[in-house]
Amino acid sequence: MLKKRIIPCLDVDRGRVVKGVNFVDLIDAGDPVEQAKIYNSEGADELCFLDITASSDDRETLFEVVKKTAENCFIPLTVGGGVRTIDDISRLLHHGADKVSINTAAVENIDLVAKAAKKYGSSTIVIAVDAKKNGDKSWNIFTHGGRKPTDIDALEYCIEVANLGAGEILLTSMDRDGTKIGFDNELLSTVSSSIDIPVIASGGVGNLEHFVEGVLKGGASALLAASIFHFGEYSIKDVKTYLAEQNIAVRI
């Protein structure tokens, strides 16, 4: 049986891991390569790096971090943040990323999704969507790391990028991110039940039960979390053991 994936996400700023609460108040939580090694040995199913470096001058450090991580970790590595062009994707893959996640650039230039999927294969292209509730069963997407609102409907957008060849949707709830009150399972199930490609749940996980709900209520194929792992509240093993006890298939 295909396993539900547990994916620790490292927010990386100028080569260091940080994690925000509601996208502000960054706290330094360590060296990405060292953290990646720990997650790799603990049984993470994939790793995700999100580069939040503002200045493009500082982005070179990211490529080095990706390269060093890829040399040490033999599980899939997704890298996102500031990916704007086919050339950006190519450089990340060349440095050892297995998948590249695209957010703002895909919204601004939807053709990029089809082009990237055609050139590197759907399985390489993850579309990251930051969604915020704006009414009953309705969410709008935000761009620029959650700073810029749009009037684009999240569900319609996810259907569109799936049709254009995206391999996966990384779906973050802006309302839940950093709150630790659980995933927005209504958002997850609305999107997941409308598209064929896998949805990765992100934003809001605070305890073990939240992971279970993300699968059973949200219909997520994979569960992403950051701070809950970084500060040692729970290990990957804790999460997987708990999921297995609830009869959810995980790789132990």
Add this chain to the structure above:
Amino acid sequence: MKLVIINYGSGNLHSVHKALEAVNNNLENPYEIIVTNTPSEILKADKIVLPGVGAFQDCKNAIHKIDGLFESLEQVVIGEKKAFMGICVGMQLLAEKSLEFGECEGFGWIPGEVIKIEAPADYKIPHMGWNEVTFRNHELLNNISQNTDFYFVHSYYFRTQKNENCIATTKYPNPITAAVLKENIFGTQFHPEKSHNNGKQIITNFLEWEPS
């Protein structure tokens, strides 16, 4: 001994290279690992690895665009029977044809065709993530337990014409070919380079393999 990884611009080339190097460094007699698309280098290979991600036809075209690349592969693998491992689309290319984006001819080294995964509506496509593999005993699967998880990412799979060429399967929920074997030609649908310690074991087995 030389091991050649074929470079035709495949997206997982770097990962495959790094994983092979990591395993190779632990061998008593490590290989000289070369990443190349030069036919004269390929002709000197003792072992060949063909990575591949993306669309079947794009991979096939990329290989054929490089002058003499396919001919040198054929010479070494079919003519001289050197050990070969294809990964993901690098494995699917061994088929006679693929039906992804219309019909496209493959290498035709193993009878069968590459077809879309048929799964119930609530099964996500691509088949992406870790799934259990069962297999027939073979030295390429030494030190691997039945039902071990490997990492898959694909929407199409290789349906071999002969059962004997399918040595490992996974279920989604119908059986899907996970690995193929014909004489000196081995291929995995899953990504050993991304399958952590069990993936490294497959690579170790391939490096130690001496097809008769």
